[in-house]
Amino acid sequence: MPVPSAEFKHALKRLSDKEKEALLLRAARRDAELYETLCYELLPDVTTETVFEQASDQIHELFAVGATGRLLNRSLTKALGKAIKEVARARRITKDKRLEVDLNLYTLRHIFENYTGQFESVYASFYTGTARLAARTTQLVLQNLHEDLWLEYKPELDDFLQQLHARSKSRSLKFVLPRELELPE
Numbered sequence: 001m002p003v004p005s006a007e008f009k010h011a012l013k014r015l016s017d018k019e020k021e022a023l024l025l026r027a028a029r030r031d032a033e034l035y036e037t038l039c040y041e042l043l044p045d046v047t048t049e050t051v052f053e054q055a056s057d058q059i060h061e062l063f064a065v066g067a068t069g070r071l072l073n074r075s076l077t078k079a080l081g082k083a084i085k086e087v088a089r090a091r092r093i094t095k096d097k098r099l100e101v102d103l104n105l106y107t108l109r110h111i112f113e114n115y116t117g118q119f120e121s122v123y124a125s126f127y128t129g130t131a132r133l134a135a136r137t138t139q140l141v142l143q144n145l146h147e148d149l150w151l152e153y154k155p156e157l158d159d160f161l162q163q164l165h166a167r168s169k170s171r172s173l174k175f176v177l178p179r180e181l182e183l184p185e
Contacts, residue, residue, distance in 0.1 A: 037093045048094055055090040056106050059083045063110060073118050077125045083107045084133065097144040101153065104137040108160050119167050127167065134160045 004012075015023070028035040039046045066079035087107065091100040111130055119127045134157070141153050 033089060033092065040093050048096055048099055051090050051094050052099055052102060055086055055103055058086050059103070059107055060110065062086070063114070067115070073121045073123045073126050076115055076118055077129055080107070080111070080126065080129045080133070097140065098149070101137060101140050101145065104133060104140070105153070105156060108134060108137065109156075112160060112163060116163070119164075127164075131164050134164060 012020070024038075028038055036051075040051060062079045062082050063076070066082065067076045084107075087100055087103040090103055091097070108130070115126070119130070121127075138157050138161070141150055141157070145153075
């Protein structure tokens with residue numbers, strides 16, 4: 001992403017309010033994420049909760065519509081990848097680390113409630129993607145959130161990790177999932 005130069009900033013200051021408004025509207029029309037970011041920052045009725053609801057609905061739809069067909073494991077892997085991108089988009093809009101963790105947990109809950117039968121498939125990509133998401137979510141909680149929140153998320157994350165470790169594929173992964181995560185001191 002380019003860094004605005006001093007000349008650019010001075011030229012922007014010289015613009016009238018009407019010209020600034022037109023420029024901003026044109027930029028928002030071209031970039032959907034910029035538009036959503038501006039809505040989040042400027043409109044009082046667009047909150048973190050509404051962004052969470054929109055993103056979780058999108059994630060649910062990705063799995064409902066995308067997870068069909070003859071090659072279910074492949075379509076689930078694609079849906080998982082798109083869900084991770086949706087979580088990243090919501091994080092970029094709000095810059096809220098807890099929202100990212102909550103959306104990751106929503107995705108993991110949805111997978112473990114509906115698609116754990118696909119973990120035993122011959123193809124390991126869906127299992128591996130889910131395991132990486134669980135490990136990444138655990139790291140996000142430990143590194144970016146207050147340690148009191150770790151107590152809130154720990155039982156659910158431990159359950160996900162135990163279910164993943166119980167599968168026969170956990171031994172063949174190239175990365176190691178944490179068996180038990182302790183509260184940081």
